[in-house]
Amino acid sequence: MPAHLPAVLAACDRNRERDRADLFRLLAQPSISTQNVGVRECAGLVEAFLDGAGLAAQIIETPGHPMVFGERSGPPGAPTLLLYGHYDVQPPDPLDAWVSPPFEPTVRDGRVYARGAGDNKGQFFAHIAALRAWVETAGQLPVSVKVLLEGEEECGSPHVDGFVAAHRELLAADLVVTADGPAHHETRPQIEYGVRGLLYVEISARGAAHDLHSGNWGGIAPNPVWALVHLLGTVLSPAGEITVEGFHDDVRPLSPAARDAIARIPLDPGAALASVGLTRYAAPEDLGHVERLVGRPTANIAGLHGGYGGEGSKTIIPAEATAKLDFRLVPDQDPDDVYAKLLAHVRRHAPDVAVRRLGAMRPSHTALDHPLAAPLRRALATGFGAEPFDVPLVGGSLPDAVWTRTLGLPSFVVPYANHDEANHAPNENLVLDRFYAGIRTTAALVAELAADGR
Amino acid sequence: MPAHLPAVLAACDRNRERDRADLFRLLAQPSISTQNVGVRECAGLVEAFLDGAGLAAQIIETPGHPMVFGERSGPPGAPTLLLYGHYDVQPPDPLDAWVSPPFEPTVRDGRVYARGAGDNKGQFFAHIAALRAWVETAGQLPVSVKVLLEGEEECGSPHVDGFVAAHRELLAADLVVTADGPAHHETRPQIEYGVRGLLYVEISARGAAHDLHSGNWGGIAPNPVWALVHLLGTVLSPAGEITVEGFHDDVRPLSPAARDAIARIPLDPGAALASVGLTRYAAPEDLGHVERLVGRPTANIAGLHGGYGGEGSKTIIPAEATAKLDFRLVPDQDPDDVYAKLLAHVRRHAPDVAVRRLGAMRPSHTALDHPLAAPLRRALATGFGAEPFDVPLVGGSLPDAVWTRTLGLPSFVVPYANHDEANHAPNENLVLDRFYAGIRTTAALVAELAADGR
Missing domain, CATH: 3.30.70.360 (Alpha-Beta Plaits)
Structure with missing residues (x-):
């Protein structure tokens, strides 16, 4: 295991109470971008968390809601990891369908229920908590890290293209990692190499x-x-x-x-169809389940x-x-x-x-055999305690092409959230054990990239 | 001109204010059969109007909305005229497209605007007003007249077939005349010999x-x-x-x-299209205007x-x-x-x-050369002051086959409403001069049938 990593992982485990409390503060702050509710307050809070994790943080204006950016340099020559996420959330309606209020994070059966729990606050905050554990434990990061958190993803990311094109220097990196979307599998983590x-x-x-x-x-x-x-x-x-x-x-x-x-993706097609009340596929009938998406x-x-x-x-x-x-x-x-x-x-x-x-x-694409996938695979195995599988492309859309096409970087999406996170729906939730596994994954990724770069 | 007719026509002209006021009362009463709004109230109102015109009126139940029936016998041996119409109306939505509310009859530029103005209240009420003028002027009718007004025409007349089959005696007649649908021409009236x-x-x-x-x-x-x-x-x-x-x-x-x-029907196809904002026909393009309907x-x-x-x-x-x-x-x-x-x-x-x-x-069909078309042609010429033309079949549907197929009677449809009545649409209307011409036509028809039967 790379240097410092055992100590950092131990710190992550010790910090669970504090990380959870901080996540709850973030979830309690509404940030509904399409309705302009609480977005700027949330940006300030996110900036403070980045700052508290030892990153140089700033709010950068766009024609719409602002970006929150943080960075901390590693040793000279170390690779640069760019972490992307979004701090805005979907509107919570219909309100009466929520068991507990959407902006009062509540734990039931090991899950935190709140708007934004999975999409995307619980996922990008796992990055921040991991970086905080690294800086507090090792006094430094072994690689350079940049964090870009958008405030308009739920509006269709209208200003990300222009922002990225105009900030090539600021965003210069070796790879991009996004923790977003629901995982496909209960226990095994996954790496997604592109989005439709x-x-x-x-x-x-x-x-x-x-x-x-x-x-x-x-x-x-x-x-x-x-x-x-x-x-x-x-x-x-x-x-x-x-x-x-x-x-x-x-x-x-x-x-x-x-x-x-595709052939190695663990999936029960019949169960997947049945989960939404279907018994047959769209035409043509003779295609594999995953091939239909990919x-x-x-x-x-x-x-x-x-x-x-x-x-x-x-x-x-x-x-x-x-x-x-x-x-x-x-x-x-x-x-x-x-x-x-x-x-x-x-x-x-x-x-x-x-x-x-x-x-x-635009669709995005990163090669399955990209060398920087290897440290990410090892980090996921460490964080989740199970071997990850590869998903060449996922069905939903993210502004991922700003990394692969505009900047020409490899970009990997790793969903930390459970498959039933109910993003965009009432009773959105995040399994807390997956939140902690996400923190460990990001912590491990930083170490693995450093080890890989040597 | 047949006996009494000049005096009856003079009475029709004198009664215009009253006839219009009564029509407005009828239009102000919603009778949306598909939504069951006001239908029974309207049936009661229609019954009262028939009664007031000197007919023996009754409401006859069906499995759905009731029929309103009225009759008055003429001299022994005189022919029997059955007048059919419907007192129910289409739903008025979209409401915000109406210039004045659909159930508040309003006159603009010589037209009354209201749901049901043309389809069919304004047309069958012309019959009632004519019969009232006859009875008030001559103290009698020169032929037997029956009036059947349905409450489910806008639902597709689901119970007319059964009703007619079960009431052959009640409905026994020599011919059926229905005033419904829009006329095709501004000034010349028309006789329709069947419906789709x-x-x-x-x-x-x-x-x-x-x-x-x-x-x-x-x-x-x-x-x-x-x-x-x-x-x-x-x-x-x-x-x-x-x-x-x-x-x-x-x-x-x-x-x-x-x-x-068809070749003798006066029609300007371009103007007909333009009247509803069209510049071209539905496919296929190479068909005559009337042939598309007939x-x-x-x-x-x-x-x-x-x-x-x-x-x-x-x-x-x-x-x-x-x-x-x-x-x-x-x-x-x-x-x-x-x-x-x-x-x-x-x-x-x-x-x-x-x-x-x-x-x-079912579609209906009456022969173009049926002898009872002749008195109807004369009546239309008197009522509208112009020669009628013949239309073998019209596009709209009426339960006309109950007369032609179930009872084996000749059946003629004579639209009193203007071509742009906007039936089934917002701002449905009826040109008041056509309402009055319709009253004169029915008055003349009664006289012409009596003269013809002698």
Whole structure:
């Protein structure tokens, strides 16, 4: 085991009461970015915690909510670890679905319940607690560490791209580690090597100036719902293939290493489906569970609305119809390029249909055999007491491409939170033992990177 | 001019203020059959109006909303005229699209604006006002008259078939006249010799037990909106052809007489489209305006709803989706037969999708050369001061087949309402001069039938 690490781990174990109390202070501070509730107060608190852990901390303004940044240099020539996270949280509603109030952290059955417990305060605070244990125990860090905590992740991270591009020096590092998202497995930790990107669009069709009587106008007036149905039928086939021309141009085929990693992911597909009340997969049927998330982009209708939706019958030709679609993108697709192709497709098949872009995020990708994955694997094994497995790509989106594409760095996502953390939902929670395992993991990672760098 | 008619028409003209005030009382009484709002109160009001016009009036129960029936015998041997209409109305939503509240009748530019103004209160009340003028002026009616007013037309008239079959004696007549629907022309009245039938279904697809995160589950979980989109794509082609197997089996080709009548219908197709803000037709493009309504069935999506419909973006895979479809049927299609074929089609293409039948109505057909059309033509010329034209079939549905198929009677539909009555839509209205012309028409019809019968 690397130098100092046994002593630091022992300190982590001794500090549990204090770390938990500090986490609770952080959770008690609302920081709802979409509603601008408590965000700046929370930024100040986070700055104070970074400062208390021995880092040089500062609040950096953006056009939106501020970033909180901290750094501490290690010995000359040591690698630099950049830890990314976010201190803002989702709105807590519906409030009456919470067993205990969302901003009054409460422990039940070994879990702390609070908004932000898992997403993301409990996870990034594990980093801070580990760094504090290191500095208090060893008087120094064996590598350079930077911490960037965003205040707008739950708004879709609108300013991270610009911030990172404008602060290349400040953020210079050898690797990025993000503790976010729920783990897939109860006991074994995981490393995620990329996230899917996203393109979100709204498409709208219009018919007559107002709803028409379907008897008096049926056969005469174009129906905008039919227009969307026929257009959408050209976007995804019943067989589950996206049929937008050029859509797959930049899809990177799964490498043998990725297929290998997928095969080793511990998963019971039947149980996974059953957990949400499903008995079958989306088309095509003959794909592995994980390959559906890792290997291919998706075209999803998040909503489609037009015409009468009440009880019983109403015989109208609707005047308008709107669909919201999200496309999950895989490396090396680019949302700008995909949007241009989608737009051309719509122009060709339904020139009267309007398309509006509501959001975009690039997919990210780090090679499975990147050498800096090795120290992270060892750290996770130390922290969680079980061998980690590799997930080449995860389904959800994070602004991870700012590291892999904008800065060209390897970036690893390691979820410390339990699979049932209920992020974005009522009764969000974090298993406290996983919080402590996360602290030990970050502590070990610092040591392993130092050992690795020698 | 037949006896008494000049005096009755003069009375109709003198009564305008009173007739209008009574119509407004009727319009102020909501009678939303699909929501069971005010229907019975409205039935009582209609009964009182029939009674006040000198008819023996009664409310007759059905398994749903009641019928209101009135009758008054003419001289022995005189023909019997059955007038059909409906006192229920469509739901008024969206409420905020109304310039004045839907149940506060308001006059602007010679029109009364209210839900039910044209569909159908203003039209059947013209009958009642005419009969009242006859009885008050002549002390009698020169023919026997029966009035049947239904309370469930906007629900698809689910109990009219059974009611008519069970009340053949009560409803015995020589012809049926219905004032309903919008006229096609500003000045020339029209006679309609049949109506399209209707099949209304709701189809629903289910996915997971609840909405899912489209990142974590996209590619895995079936999306019920996609299921509906793909199924609907097999029901109607982008070229506008209904592709349900066997759907067209019983479609009666247009006769030479029907094509002749169609050619004589005064119509400016461009102006008709422009009146509702359209610049082009539904596919297929190469069909005559009237032929679209008369010559072929339709498949219409009256509503389709699934997933997120609010502002901005939400990245979910919806748990469910529902579409409402109406099929307009032409002679000699039968809705039971068409439903069986649709069900088989859905079973074949999307076995997991649920289909629910919400309504059905048979198409009707009366010969263009029926002898009782002649007195009706004369009455319309008197009432509207212009020559009527013949429409072999109209697009909207009425339970007209109960007369033509169940009772074997000739049935004529004569729309008194303006073409832009906006029935089933916000700001429904009736041109008051057409209301008065309708009163004169019914008054003249009674006289012409008596003259014809001598």
